[in-house]
Amino acid sequence: MITVLCGGVGAARFLRALALVEPADAAVGVVNTGDDTILHGLRISPDLDTITYTLAAAIDPERGWGLQDETWRAMAALRRYAEVRPAGSEAAPTWFNLGDQDLATHFYRTARLAEGATLTAVTAEISAAWSVRQRLLPMTDERVSTVVTLASDGSDVSFQEYFVKLQHGVPVSHVRFDGATTAKLTPAAAAAITLADAVVIAPSNPLVSIAPIRALHGTDELLAGRRDSVVAISPIVGGLALKGPADHMLNELGHEPTVVGVARLYAPIARALVIDPLDDHLADAVAAEGIEPVIVASVMSTPEISAELVRRTLAAARC
Numbered sequence: 479m480i481t482v483l484c485g486g487v488g489a490a491r492f493l494r495a496l497a498l499v500e501p502a503d504a505a506v507g508v509v510n511t512g513d514d515t516i517l518h519g520l521r522i523s524p525d526l527d528t529i530t531y532t533l534a535a536a537i538d539p540e541r542g543w544g545l546q547d548e549t550w551r552a553m554a555a556l557r558r559y560a561e562v563r564p565a566g567s568e569a570a571p572t573w574f575n576l577g578d579q580d581l582a583t584h585f586y587r588t589a590r591l592a593e594g595a596t597l598t599a600v601t602a603e604i605s606a607a608w609s610v611r612q613r614l615l616p617m618t619d620e621r622v623s624t625v626v627t628l629a630s631d632g633s634d635v636s637f638q639e640y641f642v643k644l645q646h647g648v649p650v651s652h653v654r655f656d657g658a659t660t661a662k663l664t665p666a667a668a669a670a671i672t673l674a675d676a677v678v679i680a681p682s683n684p685l686v687s688i689a690p691i692r693a694l695h696g697t698d699e700l701l702a703g704r705r706d707s708v709v710a711i712s713p714i715v716g717g718l719a720l721k722g723p724a725d726h727m728l729n730e731l732g733h734e735p736t737v738v739g740v741a742r743l744y745a746p747i748a749r750a751l752v753i754d755p756l757d758d759h760l761a762d763a764v765a766a767e768g769i770e771p772v773i774v775a776s777v778m779s780t781p782e783i784s785a786e787l788v789r790r791t792l793a794a795a796r797c
């Protein structure tokens with residue numbers, strides 16, 4: 479069993495690549511739910527859905543989220559009501575785009591949770607509906623919400639307001655995970671970390687995708703307890719994030735926005751950090767952080783490059 483700590487797009491692509499090398503049903507994703515949000519009264523789990531849709535080969539390849547061949551008629555119809563919405567009302571939000579087919583996922587998840595099902599159970603049902611053979615586990619069945627404090631005025635916004643409404647284009651001064659001090663890693667997720675032959679930290683944002691998983695009581699202890707078979711993949715290549723705000727968030731939150739900054743964050747829980755050849759001049763600085771640099775092409779632009787990244791990552795976790 480190979481357990482992968484997951485955020486969104488980068489993790490989804492790594493899990494897809496993993497299936498090129500290992501049987502799909504040997505892979506387990508422990509997925510961040512700090513991005514989850516409630517809009518239109520619907521429970522939305524973007525990282526779980528991005529991974530599910532990617533592994534189902536149904537993801538929209540340009541957006542990296544939501545479904546391919548999507549239509550947006552429900553969103554367009556909502557605009558009529560956004561016109562008449564009283565000031566201060568949260569009804570008919572049109573800033574977060576929900577495609578017509580994507581809505582079905584949120585309808586189903588919302589209804590099942592309202593019946594008392596756990597997010598773990600509902601996620602398994604959604605995976606089955608998409609014939610996804612990898613086991614996808616939410617990090618917790620309780621509500622954990624990533625809250626971003628804006629550097630401009632100290633105001634707090636939800637992760638999705640920061641990421642989508644503000645296009646992650648504004649400096650942040652703090653990130654916190656409401657609920658993480660009491661929420662528990664699910665027993666399934668804890669077992670997936672403990673019993674795996676290898677644990678991979680996917681190339682996701684260390685501060686808002688992997689950090690919420692680590693903020694849950696016990697996660698870091700479980701990982702540190704098997705650090706020799708934990709390998710992280712840097713989401714920073716050549717000083718830039720491949721997708722999303724990881725590079726400028728690292729900087730804004732006081733970390734070095736390079737593979738060295740990532741190494742410092744992961745050294746306590748991972749034996750090795752996979753870095754791209756573009757960053758090989760920083761390999762010694764990474765090693766100085768107490769984590770072994772493994773230099774492998776990390777931009778998963780072709781199946782061959784992706785499969786080699788998987789093979790080298792697993793080799794680093796098993797030696």
Ligand code: FO1
Binds near residue numbers: 487522523524528543
């Ligand atoms: N990302 C956007 O940039 N704009 C959107 O309108 C948007 C809608 C959306 C709907 C469902 C979903 O599962 C993901 C969606 N995302 C959107 C991506 C979302 O913000 C993710 O949290 C990010 O990809 C970061 O993980």
